[in-house]
Amino acid sequence: MPDKFDAIVVGAGVAGLAAAYKMAQEGLSVVVIERGDYPGAKNVMGGVLYRAMTEELIPEFWREAPLQRPVVEQRFWLMDSQSAVTTGYKTKEWAMEPYNCFTVFRSQFDQWFARKCTEAGVVIINETLVESCIMENDRVVGVRTGRPEGDLYANVVVLADGVNSMLSRQLGFHKEWEPRQVALAVMEELKLPSEVIEERFNLDPGMGATIEIYGDSTLGLVGTAFIYTNKEHISIGVGTLLSQVRQLKVRPYELLEYLKSHPMVRPLIKKGEPVEYYAHLVPEGGYKAIPKLVGNGVVVVGDAAQLVNGMHREGSNLAMISGRLAAEAIIMAYKIGSFEARDLSPYEENLRNSFVMKDLKKYKNASHLLEVNPQYLNEYIPATNMALHEMLTVDGMSKQEKQKAIIKRALSRKSLFSLGKDVYKAWKAMK
Amino acid sequence: MHIIVCVKQVPDTTEVRIDPETNTLDRSSAPAIINPYDSHAVEEAVRLKEQFGGKVSVISMGPFSAVEAIKKCIALGADDGYLLSDKKFAGSDTLATSYILALGIMKVCQRKPYDLIFCGKQAIDGDTAQVGPGIARRLGIPQLTYVKNISSVNPEQKEVKVHRKLDEGYEVVTAKMPCLITVEKEINQLRYSSLPDMLRAARYQPSIYGALDLNADPLMMGLKGSPTSVLKIFVPTQRGQGEILSGDGQIVVNQLINGLSSRLAQNI
Ligand SMILES: Cc1cc2nc3c(=O)[nH]c(=O)nc-3n(C[C@H](O)[C@H](O)[C@H](O)COP(=O)(O)OP(=O)(O)OC[C@H]3O[C@@H](n4cnc5c(N)ncnc54)[C@H](O)[C@@H]3O)c2cc1C
Numbered sequence: 001m002p003d004k005f006d007a008i009v010v011g012a013g014v015a016g017l018a019a020a021y022k023m024a025q026e027g028l029s030v031v032v033i034e035r036g037d038y039p040g041a042k043n044v045m046g047g048v049l050y051r052a053m054t055e056e057l058i059p060e061f062w063r064e065a066p067l068q069r070p071v072v073e074q075r076f077w078l079m080d081s082q083s084a085v086t087t088g089y090k091t092k093e094w095a096m097e098p099y100n101c102f103t104v105f106r107s108q109f110d111q112w113f114a115r116k117c118t119e120a121g122v123v124i125i126n127e128t129l130v131e132s133c134i135m136e137n138d139r140v141v142g143v144r145t146g147r148p149e150g151d152l153y154a155n156v157v158v159l160a161d162g163v164n165s166m167l168s169r170q171l172g173f174h175k176e177w178e179p180r181q182v183a184l185a186v187m188e189e190l191k192l193p194s195e196v197i198e199e200r201f202n203l204d205p206g207m208g209a210t211i212e213i214y215g216d217s218t219l220g221l222v223g224t225a226f227i228y229t230n231k232e233h234i235s236i237g238v239g240t241l242l243s244q245v246r247q248l249k250v251r252p253y254e255l256l257e258y259l260k261s262h263p264m265v266r267p268l269i270k271k272g273e274p275v276e277y278y279a280h281l282v283p284e285g286g287y288k289a290i291p292k293l294v295g296n297g298v299v300v301v302g303d304a305a306q307l308v309n310g311m312h313r314e315g316s317n318l319a320m321i322s323g324r325l326a327a328e329a330i331i332m333a334y335k336i337g338s339f340e341a342r343d344l345s346p347y348e349e350n351l352r353n354s355f356v357m358k359d360l361k362k363y364k365n366a367s368h369l370l371e372v373n374p375q376y377l378n379e380y381i382p383a384t385n386m387a388l389h390e391m392l393t394v395d396g397m398s399k400q401e402k403q404k405a406i407i408k409r410a411l412s413r414k415s416l417f418s419l420g421k422d423v424y425k426a427w428k429a430m431k
Numbered sequence: 432m433h434i435i436v437c438v439k440q441v442p443d444t445t446e447v448r449i450d451p452e453t454n455t456l457d458r459s460s461a462p463a464i465i466n467p468y469d470s471h472a473v474e475e476a477v478r479l480k481e482q483f484g485g486k487v488s489v490i491s492m493g494p495f496s497a498v499e500a501i502k503k504c505i506a507l508g509a510d511d512g513y514l515l516s517d518k519k520f521a522g523s524d525t526l527a528t529s530y531i532l533a534l535g536i537m538k539v540c541q542r543k544p545y546d547l548i549f550c551g552k553q554a555i556d557g558d559t560a561q562v563g564p565g566i567a568r569r570l571g572i573p574q575l576t577y578v579k580n581i582s583s584v585n586p587e588q589k590e591v592k593v594h595r596k597l598d599e600g601y602e603v604v605t606a607k608m609p610c611l612i613t614v615e616k617e618i619n620q621l622r623y624s625s626l627p628d629m630l631r632a633a634r635y636q637p638s639i640y641g642a643l644d645l646n647a648d649p650l651m652m653g654l655k656g657s658p659t660s661v662l663k664i665f666v667p668t669q670r671g672q673g674e675i676l677s678g679d680g681q682i683v684v685n686q687l688i689n690g691l692s693s694r695l696a697q698n699i
Pocket residue numbers: 010011012013014015016033034035036039040042043044045046047048049050128129130131160161162163166185186187237280281282301302303304307308313314315316317319
């Protein structure tokens with residue numbers, strides 16, 4: 001008789017581990033199956049990890065988890081080819097418990113999280129690919145792995161297999177993602193002494209900063225770039241919609257090289273020795289792309305369910321919440337001893353009532369808007385740069401004249417009407 | 432048959448960096464793996480067990496984290512694992528390590544004596560190839576090193592016949608069991624572990640023995656029991672690329688002779 005578990009979790013990313021941890025805490029027998037050499041081996045993130053959602057699972061995790069730096073400052077750049085309009089926010093409060101968010105290396109964090117799961121009783125199997133779900137009478141009853149004697153059975157299967165989610169596609173929960181529903185992100189870790197990082201980013205020892213960059217960083221493609229500080233590394237990356245990469249035939253590493261050589265960026269990363277290079281997909285389909293989340297004996301969580309808020313680079317936290325909510329629904333189903341779709345549906349309901357779905361709904365048109373209206377990135381950001389340039393360059397012209405010139409130039413490129421239309425569209429997409 | 436396999440957890444040397452300024456190993460970024468030769472030793476032991484019946488016990492000396500290496504061995508089909516771990520073992524060189532492992536083997540084999548002991552031919556983090564032979568010497572049994580093939584095992588006659596790899600060709604040797612065998616990678620191909628073995632490994636907890644459990648002599652282990660010490664680790668300086676002469680044979684030979692003699696002249 002092969003082993004049977006209460007739950008099988010496919011994928012040891014933060015979504016899968018969150019679900020496994022919660023279920024094991026409630027006494028369910030749980031196995032996590034991960035194709036990588038170890039949890040986190042394949043997982044990529046900038047990465048900012050949010051305190052609140054992690055703490056819901058593991059109180060005061062920051063005292064023991066392998067974190068890089070608490071983020072005390074978040075900066076935003078609207079970048080043109082030679083300049084940037086910058087803003088941001090820094091506070092002492094984020095430098096103290098309970099903090100707001102941290103930079104992390106996922107390979108380290110996920111391993112630690114997996115160890116917490118093991119301590120809670122979860123069995124973790126690495127280096128094992130799940131090839132398909134085993135179906136019986138229209139319900140998922142287990143998974144088939146690529147190993148000899150590789151079938152495994154459970155009452156419920158949690159699909160936490162990340163952005164591609166081959167398994168939920170096989171179940172017909174969604175089609176293959178369209179190229180505009182995923183972004184391709186590439187990033188590098190550059191090694192630098194911690195004092196150098198602190199000096200360049202104006203940080204107290206041990207503290208961190210993030211920079212989100214819009215505009216020129218992506219060579220005009222719809223996407224964003226980021227620079228995050230770790231203890232002894234700077235993470236620098238750029239992501240753009242796959243549809244755009246294909247259409248405009250840009251190679252991802254060219255984008256990264258462009259970003260690294262940009263005059264605004266270069267001084268920050270000078271002499272950083274590249275030690276790792278990653279490329280990974282990010283779900284960008286948003287609210288409209290969310291697949292079916294619940295079936296008989298099966299739920300979908302995290303990136304596999306397209307739960308990423310690209311506008312706010314939130315993914316890991318949504319993954320963790322979805323994992324936890326799925327676990328809570330499974331625990332309830334376990335108590336009544338039935339794991340049909342209707343028994344698991346509280347997961348979907350609770351997700352819909354949480355900020356996760358509310359946020360995704362709010363931005364449901366945002367990335368599409370940028371894709372069909374490249375002027376937001378390609379015209380308005382340079383125009384903003386130009387406007388500030390003129391206002392702040394002291395050359396003897398009166399401020400009033402300058403304002404007039406700025407407005408005149410804006411209108412020479414675009415009618416007041418189309419400007420107004422763009423503002424309205426943007427407001428609608430964000431409201 | 433009771434087969435013992437000694438394994439070591441090592442940093443993945445393909446990922447170890449040596450800081451060229453301080454000449455120290457930066458192991459922080461290198462993941463810990465089971466010494467690759469040792470996996471083949473486990474595989475060979477498991478194959479013999481499948482053929483002749485019996486049991487495979489794995490022994491490792493190392494820090495607590497080496498539990499992971501032992502679990503890997505369970506996934507490969509080993510039955511039991513033992514970790515010899517104690518602060519007093521820290522700093523042991525090959526002499527002290529073979530002492531501790533020999534004690535471990537005796538402890539594990541109190542009830543069920545061993546027929547064969549397997550080791551990898553060497554550990555990739557030190558390349559000394561001394562621990563296996565050291566254990567054999569301490570236990571007073573024959574040692575067969577650099578084995579690339581076991582051509583026959585006869586449990587009744589207590590005899591084993593192997594091919595030992597030499598610089599050129601190989602040597603066929605017969606030895607009495609019990610004996611110790613260190614293996615080359617080519618001795619077998621690792622098999623893909625079955626899911627039940629993976630599950631057993633994930634749940635497995637090896638027994639852990641310290642210096643007291645082994646009745647180890649404090650003067651024979653750790654730094655005190657280690658006459659060798661590492662003075663310096665360095666990256667070998669790169670050798671310049673050789674010069675390649677090509678073209679007509681006669682001309683090339685003349686070029687070579689001229690080149691060599693002018694260089695000789697320079698050196699003198
Ligand atoms: C460059 C980049 C930067 C990012 N920055 C941030 C950030 O700063 N902050 C943030 O919150 N989010 C960020 N994200 C998003 C975030 O990384 C994801 O949302 C998050 O990792 C999702 O977690 P997950 O557990 O759903 O999926 P993953 O972390 O992708 O985990 C899926 C796991 O499933 C395994 N798997 C897949 N298929 C199978 C199979 N068939 N069998 C067995 N195992 C399988 C994979 O190996 C993997 O371990 C970023 C993403 C990228 C690419």
